[in-house]
Structure formats: structure tokens, C-alpha cells
Amino acid sequence: MYDFQYQRPASVADAVKAIASDGDAKLVAGGMTLIPTLKQRLAKPTSLIDLGKIAELRGIKRDGNAIVIGAMTKHVEVANSAEVKGAIPALADLASMIGDPAVRNRGTIGGSISNNDPAADYPSALVALGATVITNKRKIAADDFFKGMFETALGGDEIVTAVSFPIPEKAAYMKFRNPASRYAIVGTFVAKTGGNVRVGVTGAAPSVFRWKDAEAALGKSWAADALKNLTVKADGLNTDIHASSEYRAHLVGVMARRAVTKAG
Numbered sequence: 001m002y003d004f005q006y007q008r009p010a011s012v013a014d015a016v017k018a019i020a021s022d023g024d025a026k027l028v029a030g031g032m033t034l035i036p037t038l039k040q041r042l043a044k045p046t047s048l049i050d051l052g053k054i055a056e057l058r059g060i061k062r063d064g065n066a067i068v069i070g071a072m073t074k075h076v077e078v079a080n081s082a083e084v085k086g087a088i089p090a091l092a093d094l095a096s097m098i099g100d101p102a103v104r105n106r107g108t109i110g111g112s113i114s115n116n117d118p119a120a121d122y123p124s125a126l127v128a129l130g131a132t133v134i135t136n137k138r139k140i141a142a143d144d145f146f147k148g149m150f151e152t153a154l155g156g157d158e159i160v161t162a163v164s165f166p167i168p169e170k171a172a173y174m175k176f177r178n179p180a181s182r183y184a185i186v187g188t189f190v191a192k193t194g195g196n197v198r199v200g201v202t203g204a205a206p207s208v209f210r211w212k213d214a215e216a217a218l219g220k221s222w223a224a225d226a227l228k229n230l231t232v233k234a235d236g237l238n239t240d241i242h243a244s245s246e247y248r249a250h251l252v253g254v255m256a257r258r259a260v261t262k263a264g
Contacts, residue, residue: 199214
């Protein structure tokens with residue numbers, strides 16, 4: 001690692017001041033991506049601003065017809081939450097699949113979506129559930145939040161404080177896991193609320209996306225068979241040592257059909 005200053009603010013306001021005063025500073029949530037990057041000397045921040053001491057960024061609550069999760073809430077807390085299991089069991093299920101126990105006990109929902117790794121699980125849930133990202137400045141619809149590989153709509157002095165998830169009628173998440181890291185080679189989250197159906201896909205492309213052909217088909221018939229003749233174009237999908245773009249395109253459909261069946 002390179003030398004850096006370490007700060008641990010006690011409030012969101014203090015964290016905003018710290019990040020605004022230093023353009024080369026980095027925020028630390030769980031550190032699951034940042035710490036390995038620092039170890040490999042791939043980043044050289046002047047300062048690390050640790051959000052771990054800010055109590056207002058943690059917690060899970062029900063607010064009307066939504067579940068609100070604080071940005072510094074760990075994956076394991078979402079997976080084990082009775083509130084989440086009772087209202088959106090698919091979200092608790094997704095959190096239980098993230099990485100391995102070490103990642104689930106350190107990683108946070110705010111850190112995950114702010115990093116926007118192409119293989120991250122949470123973005124698919126945000127998009128499929130029509131979630132809202134709450135920051136220190138504004139509220140951002142999930143459809144507008146994820147911009148591209150490791151890119152979001154966040155400004156330089158903007159910090160995610162919470163995520164609000166509308167409670168669906170039915171939802172489920174299925175993913176084809178990398179056997180080593182357990183991250184999503186392809187993950188598909190399906191959600192139905194009344195006549196509204198949304199399908200979020202992660203792992204397949206540089207950033208999460210909605211599969212709108214599947215949404216239209218499932219809106220007419222909520223059944224796995226409604227998707228059997230649909231295909232996703234391989235153009236623009238990820239290709240790496242784990243899977244080709246063509247295989248990922250195939251997996252999107254497979255995981256979607258399994259998710260619909262799982263949702264019931």
C-alpha cells in the first residue's frame with residue numbers, strides 16, 4: 001500500500017466535509033474491493049474515510065409498503081433480518097448468496113451498489129424491485145443510479161445513506177455462481193407487483209440491466225414457460241475465462257425461468 005491518512009467521522013455531515021475537502025480521498029464501507037486494490041497498489045488515495053462509526057447509516061426498518069436498509073448494513077444482517085424475510089424473502093435470500101462468509105460479514109449494501117461491480121448481486125434486486133437510493137443530497141431511482149461498469153450517478157461529495165425497497169407481491173433471485181468467488185456469472189431477479197413485472201440481470205453485462213422482453217411476457221403470463229422462446233442477444237455481454245457472452249446469454253434465460261418457478 002501507499003501512505004494515506006485515515007479518518008473515521010462520527011456523522012454523515014462530517015464524512016461529507018471530509019470527502020468534499022479532498023478530491024483524492026476514498027470512502028471505506030466494507031472495503032471488500034478497495035482493500036485488495038490498495039494492497040496491489042492499483043489505487044493511491046490521499047485519505048481513507050471510514051464510514052463504520054456512523055450509526056445513522058445502519059439498520060433495517062419497515063416504512064409503509066417499503067423496507068428501508070441503511071447503507072452500512074452488512075449482507076449477513078440483511079440475510080438474517082426477520083423484517084426482510086417477512087416482507088421481501090427474495091432479498092434476504094439474495095444477501096445470503098453473496099460471496100462467502102467473510103464477505104457477508106464485512107460487506108455492506110451501500111458499498112456494494114456504490115462500487116457497482118458487474119458481478120454484484122444487489123444491483124439486480126434494486127432494479128427489479130424498483131428501489132430508491134437515498135443519499136445525503138437526494139433520492140435516485142434504481143433505473144437512473146447504475147450507469148456502467150463501476151459507474152453510478154453519485155457525485156463526488158455524495159454518500160449513499162439508505163436504500164428503500166418497495167414490497168412486491170412475488171419475487172425471487174437465482175444465479176449461476178463462480179465456483180471460487182461465488183459472485184454471479186449471471187444472476188436474475190424477478191419481481192411482480194399487481195400487473196407490473198420487472199426483471200433485473202447482473203453478471204451478464206458491464207452493468208445491471210432490465211430484460212424488458214421477459215417483463216412483457218411475464219406481464220401476460222406469470223409462468224416460466226412464458227420465457228421459453230425468448231433469447232438475449234450475446235452482443236455486448238461479458239466474455240472472460242469463466243464464460244463466453246453466448247453462454248451468459250443462455251444463462252440469463254435459464255436463471256429467469258428458475259427464478260419465476262422459485263417465486264411461485
